[in-house]
Amino acid sequence: MLTLSTVQFAPIFGDKPPNINRIHDFIDSLQSDIIIFPELCTTGYFFQTNEEAIAAAELFSGETITALQLKSTERNQIYVIGFAELGEDGNAYNSAALIMPDTNLTAVYRKTHLFYKESNCFAAGNTGFFVVEDTKRDVKIGVMICYDWRFPEAARSLALAGADLIVCPSNLVTDVWHIAMPARALENKVYLAVANRIGTETGGGEELVFKGDSAIWGYNGKIMAKSGVDEESVLTVTIDPTQTRNKSFNAFNNIFTDRRPEMYK
């Protein structure tokens, strides 16, 4: 059994130090095995240009993630944190660091499906959907980010790669994803945790309102915990990742082996 938390807060656009301090403060206050933070929560969200995103982005091996890695190893906790990543190729990516106590397992996911003006600022992710296995804790974690929710293929790819738990750092500005997330959990028999942000940001003469509503679903598609739409909030639940692995539900049916990919478009 593991404890899993989502953190919902309002990062400040363009002012990294207080955002990073908030992240450390949340971590210091939580004993959970796994803590999920929102998308782009070190920098804020609403970049307008690629130059602006590149200026704010930092290497996965940079100061912010290195400090969190040290904390992860020291506190023996897993963190998933959305950040603006400067790739080794010079591109800016909308990424999430999956920071594991064992540094060999730490990995970065780059958002596959870019939303709205993100495509003006970030390169489309090139990591694909992958799963990291922590054998000590006996959990396999896959990451998707925000608008990836819209594509059943994203969660499906993570589940087929073996995820027990899908985590989704987000900066969602609608609430319709609450229709899809329980289906993602149910159809793949996985836990699913969304850490969304709150607050507003303006840019290019436009205001974005982030809708909070962070939530965690069990592998049966039922909601386990949910935050409000506009308050800072930490959710914590207990999960048993091993319960997600038997995809059979009667003597005849298994939701993975019953798939017939040759029949799908």
Add this chain to the structure above:
Amino acid sequence: MLTLSTVQFAPIFGDKPPNINRIHDFIDSLQSDIIIFPELCTTGYFFQTNEEAIAAAELFSGETITALQLKSTERNQIYVIGFAELGEDGNAYNSAALIMPDTNLTAVYRKTHLFYKESNCFAAGNTGFFVVEDTKRDVKIGVMICYDWRFPEAARSLALAGADLIVCPSNLVTDVWHIAMPARALENKVYLAVANRIGTETGGGEELVFKGDSAIWGYNGKIMAKSGVDEESVLTVTIDPTQTRNKSFNAFNNIFTDRRPEMYK
């Protein structure tokens, strides 16, 4: 604008004439453009052996579908009706006839994903997921059957083939599909109609209780109409199939062209 109905009733196992009479009676009472009936509603559901299914099955060109085809053409209505099909290959299939007023468009879908003891009785469907276009009514219809709901790939395949409306004749014995169906509608931006049955059947010392709850969802994932769990019921809604076709929702995003199949497992 088209009218769409789902019919929820309790077919009698192994007694075709009254079931077929009920189907004709429902049709005669309805003026809807499209009428959806449950899975295997001419024969009942709970076959135990392949021999039993083959004995009850009839050709797509047989008496039952031919009579309904005449009615479809005469009344200018579209019917989707689950039936036990005897294939030209001698196999029994759990099929749905998509009966169009224009006989050239009439087609049969054979259930891709078999549930529970169905695999003892029926061959797995070999038609794949396809769409029939009625240019006069300006609607494109795709069919899936019951347990196909469990696989996001099924509805996705139909939507990518151009479906405005996915219909799902069913004999569902749980209610968890209500978690997934709104997501299927939303993630594909299509209408989705489930005609489920009610009643109980026994076979092999086991009782199955069919859970009714037939429902129709709009392309925004919101429910438009819902039947009760144990009553005979007809739902009728008005739909505008043309509204499903623009898959863009802002200047940057389109839920189909944003897909990145090369990144999916």
